[in-house]
Amino acid sequence: MAQDGIPTMVPLQRVGIPFEQSATAVSRLALTHLRLTDDAPNRLVKAGSEAPAVLLVDDHVSNLVSLEAILEPLGVRMDKACSGEQALRFLLREDYAVILLDVRMAGLSGFETAALIKQRERTRNVPIIFLTAYGRDDAELVTGYATGAVDFLQKPFPPEVLRSKVSVFVELFRAQQQVRRQSELLRQKEAEARDAALRAAGYIDRLRDFAARLSEASTVPQVCRALFEQGLVAAGAKAGSVNLLDATGEALEVVDAIGYPEGVLNRWRRIPLSMVAPLSDAVRDQKAIWVASPEEWNARYPHVDMKGTPEAALALPLLVKGRPLGVIGLSFARSRTFSEMDRAFFTALAHACAQALDRVHLTEEERRAHAQARAAAARLQMLAEASNAFDATNRDLTVLLDTIARQVTRFLADACTLCLLSDDGTRLEVAARHAVLALADARPLLPGEALSDFVLQSGRPLLIPELSVEQRREWVGQSSEGEPLCSLICVPLRTQGRVVGTLSVGRSEKGRGFTLEDQELVEELAAKAALSIENARLFAEQQRSQEELRRRAEFEQQLVGIVSHDLRNPLAAISMSAGLLEKKGVLTDSQKRMVWRIGQATERAARMIRDLLDFTKARLGGGIALHRQPTDLRDVVSQVVDELQVANPERRVEVDIQGEVRGEWDSDRIAQVLTNLLGNALAYSPADAPVRVGTRLEGEAAMLSVFNGGEPIPRELLPRLFEPLTRGALKEGQSTRSIGLGLYIVQDIVRGHGGGVEVVSSQQQGTTFTVRLPRAER
Secondary structure, three states: EOOOEEEOOOOOOOOOOOOOOOOOHHHHHOOOHHHHHHHHHHHHHHHHHHOOEEEOOOOHHHHHHHHHHHHHHOOOOEEEEEHHHHHHHHHHHHOOOEEEEOOOOOOHHHHHHHHHHHOHHHHHHHHEEEEEOOOOOOHHHHHHHHOOOOOOEEEEOHHHHHHHHHHHHHHHHHHHHHHHHHHHHHHHHHHHHHHHHHHHHHHHHHHHHHHHHHHHOOOOHHHHHHHHHHHHHHOOOOOOEEEEOOOOOOOEEEEEOOOOOOHHHHHHHEEEEOOOOOHHHHHHHHHOOOEHHHHHHHHHOOOOOOOOOEEEEEEEEEEEEEEEEEEEEEEEOOOOOOOOHHHHHHHHHHHHHHHHHHHHHHHHHHHHHHHHHHHHHHHHHHHHHHHHHHHHHOOOHHHHHHHHHHHHHHOOOOOEEEEEOOOOOOOEEEEEEOOHHHOOOOOOOOOHHHHHHHHHHHHEEEOOOOOOOOHHHHHHHHOOOOOOOEEEEEEEEEEEEEEEEEEEEEEEOOOOOOEEEEEEHHHHHHHHHHHHHHHHHHHHHHHHHHHHHHHHHHHHHHHHHHHHHHHHHHHHHHHHHHHHHHHHOOOOHHHHHHHHHHHHHHHHHHHHHHHHHHHHHHHHOOOOOOOOEEEEEHHHHHHHHHHHHHOOOOOOOEEOOOOOOEEEEEEHHHHHHHHHHHHHHOOOOOOOOOOOEEEEEEEEEEEEEEEEEOOOHHHHHHHHHHOOOOOOOOOOOOOOOOOOOHHHHHHHHHHHHHOEEEEEEOOEEEEEEEEEOOOOOO
């Protein structure tokens, strides 16, 4: 690509329209870079018939292939040398437009090769561009330019940069060829051509020095200084200015100027693009404006006041990919004619400045992007740390509130006050506050009725970047000599869609006022704080409810235990009295039946009391106490079955004992387990339904099973069958002593032995309870 005939030297990163302008200026500029030698006529014949040649020198073949692919669009011939020695041999028989020379090679290095090239008269002026894949330092730069290099590129580089730089010297080479042909045909103009060549060489040297100076510029003022200190002198101008488009893109503003009287500078400090003037025309039309004399100025801009206007002037647009950045204005003390060479030089000058300014803008944008990324990362880190701190303390509301105030002060402010609505919702109360040491003794940052009422009623945050004396007095309750707060943010605390308080933060350092970003961050912290506060309140309420339920349950269970224990004595008296009456033998049959019923009722009541006492022990005492001893499960089964057969002579209980089943168990409690299971089987099965008891060994455990036929246990009852006070529905005519604690006690006794109990119930298979008891204590 080229701008006004000067190829671009730096790849551009912004979107724009590529330049499509004539390249004739560069040919004329390159025409002057001619150095005639005695053998020039012989080389002209060859140069006139072939495309310019470029010499590629690198000891890595892959790099040579890459360079050849990059330069192919230029339409040049390329010779590839794998060493400095081979490159020197190529130079003996060929003239090259430019040499691309790797710095670090095996054998002759790039610098050594360049030094040998510069020693020969024929190759002394061949441009050399050094390429390196290593970080370049000042010493290498000095060495490179000292050996005659025109540029120094560090790999990797954009292909467009290399093509652009090479195209300059290709065009120069072509120009040299053209000059040589013209010199042969027009020998009489040799002196003029030589003078032009010297002038062009001077321009090129100045452009090179200027480009080197611009490469060191990292800010807009530095670019302007380089232009004024080197470019202005090279151009022969007496004054100059750099004008850039403002944020709206509708006007030009002076960013730096030199040599203009203050009055003239003030008149042109801001120029609307709609105005007809050299600077605005150059930007609007995107082409340079050349005014060679006062007469031409008056003819082209008769409406512009010429007071203070120089004899000649020019306006050079600063263009990057067809996008204008601004314009350079140069003024000359005398009228002058701008030759093609002058125009090309000035265009190249403006193009170099545009590239440097664009690079500065890109660098600044990158810095801003990095700064924003760092700020965002710090913000996320801060929110994460604050959230972790809130979560770690959200089970104690008082500690949580203090943590919130401390964390917010730590990250954002010099003082923080957290206010919550009172229980009746009529006023704000200070729940927590924290301040830096300098403000520790100051009054809490309670933002006054006016401010807090606004935030509380509107539900919107309030940001005051800089507090006035009146605002301090009215809203913060400060006098001008009081607490030195300078900036304030107050945001609402919301839970479940309603405002329950406010979070206020303040800063005391002047020039460090809060921003909208700070407000957003405080709002995020407030949202997390409000959620943690709500969780802490819910947790405290849940703790209170659980404690109340626990106290009530303990009271009820203690009451059950006390009542059950105290009922045993009167029941024992009733049982003893019934036994004595039965032994007298003087009772009638009717009286005997009554005494028998009294005994049965007493026995049922005693069993219920025993279950209640066991239930109370299991709930309050950490489980039913066990007294393990060597036990034969066959004896326990036989005893329990015999007792139940006596009590239920009409029912048949089948026993299946497979071998000797011994272990360390509490025999009385195991008997209680079997009694409850058999009693349950007899109660919830028809009179003609079978009931079977079985025991067997299975590994290191004894298995005890109780089966009964009849209707299965309802499906909805199975999940809570072993819960206390749970019992099934009896059929008509059935009766039971159970109060719904039997299976609960069974499970507790079995678990105390380290075992488990399961139940399977279906219409086809009946109901089977299976108890697994480890034979030894674990």
